[in-house]
Amino acid sequence: MSLAAGIDVGGTKCLGVVIDEHGTVVREVRKPTPTADRLVETLASIVRELGDHASIGLGVPGLISRDGIIRSSPNMITAIEFPVREQLSQALRKPVWCDNDATCAALAEWQRGAGVGSRDMWMVTLGTGIGGGLVSGGALQHGAHGHAGEVGHMVVQANGDECPCGQRGCWERYASGAGLSQLAGGIAGEEVIARVRGGDVASGEVLDEYSEWVALGLANIANMSDPDTIVIGGGVMQNADILLPRIQERFATMLYAPNHRVHPVLKAAQLGERAGAIGAALLHLHD
Amino acid sequence: MSLAAGIDVGGTKCLGVVIDEHGTVVREVRKPTPTADRLVETLASIVRELGDHASIGLGVPGLISRDGIIRSSPNMITAIEFPVREQLSQALRKPVWCDNDATCAALAEWQRGAGVGSRDMWMVTLGTGIGGGLVSGGALQHGAHGHAGEVGHMVVQANGDECPCGQRGCWERYASGAGLSQLAGGIAGEEVIARVRGGDVASGEVLDEYSEWVALGLANIANMSDPDTIVIGGGVMQNADILLPRIQERFATMLYAPNHRVHPVLKAAQLGERAGAIGAALLHLHD
Numbered sequence: 001m002s003l004a005a006g007i008d009v010g011g012t013k014c015l016g017v018v019i020d021e022h023g024t025v026v027r028e029v030r031k032p033t034p035t036a037d038r039l040v041e042t043l044a045s046i047v048r049e050l051g052d053h054a055s056i057g058l059g060v061p062g063l064i065s066r067d068g069i070i071r072s073s074p075n076m077i078t079a080i081e082f083p084v085r086e087q088l089s090q091a092l093r094k095p096v097w098c099d100n101d102a103t104c105a106a107l108a109e110w111q112r113g114a115g116v117g118s119r120d121m122w123m124v125t126l127g128t129g130i131g132g133g134l135v136s137g138g139a140l141q142h143g144a145h146g147h148a149g150e151v152g153h154m155v156v157q158a159n160g161d162e163c164p165c166g167q168r169g170c171w172e173r174y175a176s177g178a179g180l181s182q183l184a185g186g187i188a189g190e191e192v193i194a195r196v197r198g199g200d201v202a203s204g205e206v207l208d209e210y211s212e213w214v215a216l217g218l219a220n221i222a223n224m225s226d227p228d229t230i231v232i233g234g235g236v237m238q239n240a241d242i243l244l245p246r247i248q249e250r251f252a253t254m255l256y257a258p259n260h261r262v263h264p265v266l267k268a269a270q271l272g273e274r275a276g277a278i279g280a281a282l283l284h285l286h287d
Numbered sequence: 288m289s290l291a292a293g294i295d296v297g298g299t300k301c302l303g304v305v306i307d308e309h310g311t312v313v314r315e316v317r318k319p320t321p322t323a324d325r326l327v328e329t330l331a332s333i334v335r336e337l338g339d340h341a342s343i344g345l346g347v348p349g350l351i352s353r354d355g356i357i358r359s360s361p362n363m364i365t366a367i368e369f370p371v372r373e374q375l376s377q378a379l380r381k382p383v384w385c386d387n388d389a390t391c392a393a394l395a396e397w398q399r400g401a402g403v404g405s406r407d408m409w410m411v412t413l414g415t416g417i418g419g420g421l422v423s424g425g426a427l428q429h430g431a432h433g434h435a436g437e438v439g440h441m442v443v444q445a446n447g448d449e450c451p452c453g454q455r456g457c458w459e460r461y462a463s464g465a466g467l468s469q470l471a472g473g474i475a476g477e478e479v480i481a482r483v484r485g486g487d488v489a490s491g492e493v494l495d496e497y498s499e500w501v502a503l504g505l506a507n508i509a510n511m512s513d514p515d516t517i518v519i520g521g522g523v524m525q526n527a528d529i530l531l532p533r534i535q536e537r538f539a540t541m542l543y544a545p546n547h548r549v550h551p552v553l554k555a556a557q558l559g560e561r562a563g564a565i566g567a568a569l570l571h572l573h574d
Contacts, residue, residue, distance in 0.1 A: 063548055072547035080547065120431040132511070136423040143513025144407040145549045150510040153543040155503055157445045165543055216442055223437040224419070224511065226430025256440040256452055260359035260367065261350055262432045 005053040006281025007046055008101055008274075009033060009060045011074075011128075016046040017277040018053050023112035025274060027051060040087045047092055057097040057280035059104035060084065061131075066146040068098035074129070074164075097283035099142065103149055104279030105271075106133025107140050109231045111282055113270035118229040122221050123269065124151060126214065126234035130172040136225065140286040152176065156216055171220075174213035177236045183210050193239045208246060215250035222264050223256045233269030240268035292340040293568025294333055295388055295561075296320060296347045298361075298415075303333040304564040305340050310399035312561060314338060327374045334379060344384040344567035346391035347371065348418075353433040355385035361416070361451075384570035386429065390436055391566030392558075393420025394427050396518045398569055400557035405516040409508050410556065411438060413501065413521035417459040423512065427573040439463065443503055458507075461500035464523045470497050480526045495533060502537035509551050510543045520556030527555035 003026065007016040010033060018027040029049045034042045047056055062073030068085020085098040099107075106115075106123035115121040119138040125131040130152030134141050141148045152172035153165055160169025173179055180189040184206045187195075195203035218230055236243060248266050252258060271278055290313070294303040297320060305314040316336045321329045334343055349360030355372020372385040386394075393402075393410035402408040406425040412418040417439030421428045428435045439459035440452055447456025460466055467476040471493045474482075482490035505517055523530060535553050539545060558565055 063544055072544045118431075120428075120435075134512075136428050137426050139424050139426070141407075141423050141512070144405075144515035144551070145513055147513040147548060148407075148511070150513075150543050153510045154441075154507045155541075156442055158443055158447075158500075158503060160445075167541060167543075213445075216445060220441045220507075221511070223440045224435070224508070225421075225428070226432055226434040226437075228431035254442075254454060256437050256454075257350055257359045261434060264431070 003053040004055045004281040004284065005047060005050045006057040006059065006277045006279065007043060008104065008276030008280060009058060011061065014042060014046060015274065015277045016050050017274060017281060018050050019278055019281045023278060025278065036082055039084065040091055043088050044091045055284040056092065056094060057283035058084065059099060059101035059276040059280040061101045063147050064098060064100050066142060068096065097287060099146065099283055100149065101276045102131025103133035103142065104283065105233065105275035106135065106279065107282050107286055108271050108275040108279035109269055110135050112278060113275065114231045114267040115229050120225065120227040121229045121231065122225065122227050123231040123233060126175060126177055126232065126236050128176060128178050130176045134225065151221060154217060154220060156220065171217040175217050177234060179213065180210045180236060189236055193242060196242060211243065211246035212250050214247050215254050218251050219254035227264045229265050229267060231267050231269050233275060237268050244268055290340040291342045291568040291571065292334060292337050293344040293346065293564045293566065294330060295391065295563030295567060296345060298348065301329060301333060302561065302564045303337050304561060304568060305337050306565055306568045310565060312565065323369055326371065327378055330375050331378045342571040343379065343381060344570035345371065346386060346388035346563040346567040348388045350434050351385060351387050353429060355383065384574060386433065386570055387436065388563045389418025390420035390429065391570065392520065392562035393422065393566065394569050394573055395558050395562040395566035396556055397422050399565060400562065401518045401554040402516050407512065407514040408516045408518065409512065409514050410518040410520060413462060413464055413519065413523050415463060415465050417463050421512065438508060441504060441507060443507065458504040462504050464521060466500065467497045467523060476523055480529060483529060498530065498533035499537050501534050502541050505538050506541035514551045516552050516554060518554050518556050520562060524555050531555055
């Protein structure tokens with residue numbers, strides 16, 4: 001039996017999994033994400049606790065170069081220019097695969113989740129920010145320098161709201177989980193959706209506006225790369241039953257020449273919080 | 288000697304070329320673009336006038352499905368749902384390859400122009416509108432339904448200027464050749480640039496604003512797909528000497544995390560008005 005290990009390095013926790021040849025998670029280890037100086041030590045201990053496996057992959061937030069150097073990571077400021085792949089590989093005396101966490105999640109959903117069978121797929125994760133990964137022409141895309149999929153910083157409102165990245169009007173200002181809360185005047189996204197379920201009209205209007213922002217970015221993605229499938233994940237999509245139909249309705253009218261083409265299918269992600277770790281474990285097959 | 292024919296079906300003219308194995312144009316035929324009912328007849332006569340060749344490709348504006356049906360074309364309203372590939376193939380009793388004109392232009396620049404050697408490339412054409420085509424992971428991308436690259440209709444200003452496509456704030460409203468004229472209050476783009484060359488300060492400010500719109504869309508593209516190269520073509524780029532440095536300067540600051548990554552190289556297109564026809568002739572190698 002061929003087992004593969006993957007670790008998703010998150011802002012607060014590192015989630016390690018071992019998957020079997022069907023992609024099923026057979027073991028799992030969680031540890032708090034340490035500061036950069038102790039990152040390799042923590043990752044190595046997770047790898048050891050995960051037990052037997054034939055390969056190791058890492059999913060890391062931010063800009064990760066193809067040789068596994070963390071170039072810039074919003075949640076690990078101290079990790080800039082940190083060669084995590086090489087250092088972990090030396091510590092373990094084994095090869096390590098490494099990619100952006102959202103690219104890993106896209107790989108997992110493509111191989112084992114909502115995107116199975118797709119040849120041209122995007123996955124977007126609506127979390128605190130918006131992450132993205134893509135498959136084009138049947139192949140996982142890394143981009144020339146490993147940074148493909150940074151769709152959260154697509155500007156959709158020139159001179160719009162300030163983004164911590166330094167630009168204005170980035171899509172994630174409006175369409176992330178945090179964006180929903182902002183549109184609601186600071187009420188948590190979960191609470192907005194609870195109120196919509198309770199029949200609150202004003203909250204329904206906020207959710208409509210939010211859905212329009214999500215759809216606008218998805219239409220941009222679809223116009224640019226014409227995927228057959230767009231998988232949508234992240235915390236807010238735990239309410240896909242109420243959110244996806246709203247997004248779908250707007251997306252269908254915002255696509256270029258909507259009456260003259262086959263539309264991409266919008267799907268809710270299936271793998272939840274483990275997507276990044278499962279995808280990291282699959283990286284060795286899709287370098 | 289293996290010769291390949293390609294025809295770029297434009298809004299006003301059809302440009303047919305025959306290229307040799309080096310991509311050099313050895314013969315050329317031009318005819319006015321007819322109405323849709325006479326399109327196949329005109330294309331067949333161009334193919335005959337082009338003389339000997341081993342394959343035939345077509346570049347067509349608008350949404351062309353993978354089986355060569357014109358689904359929607361801004362300049363050929365009457366050609367909607369027109370199976371141009373099949374009909375021309377039957378008329379000539381030969382296989383015909385077919386793709387979007389901007390995708391053809393991208394293929395030509397990638398194989399024989401400014402993008403040679405790239406593995407992840409975008410080409411954008413700043414004309415009356417904005418067309419686009421892309422190469423990802425070393426392969427020309429068609430998208431799931433043949434519509435990849437419609438980057439002109441990426442919304443960059445939610446609730447912005449009306450676009451004939453029905454949306455608001457599409458990139459081509461601001462960053463196409465026509466967009467430059469609009470920013471200049473109706474003065475032709477050529478004239479704006481002539482005035483900048485003459486030292487006119489107000490025209491220089493208009494060109495700066497235009498360059499910012501172009502750079503904004505290019506940064507969106509780069510954030511999403513991380514190309515090594517972006518090739519910029521279209522009429523306004525005949526003034527690349529004055530325009531490209533302005534675009535470059537802004538692009539360098541608008542990219543996500545600009546200080547922590549390798550930037551894509553921005554290049555002026557090299558093949559001019561023949562790019563679409565040359566790319567059409569190359570389609571049979573990149574289906």
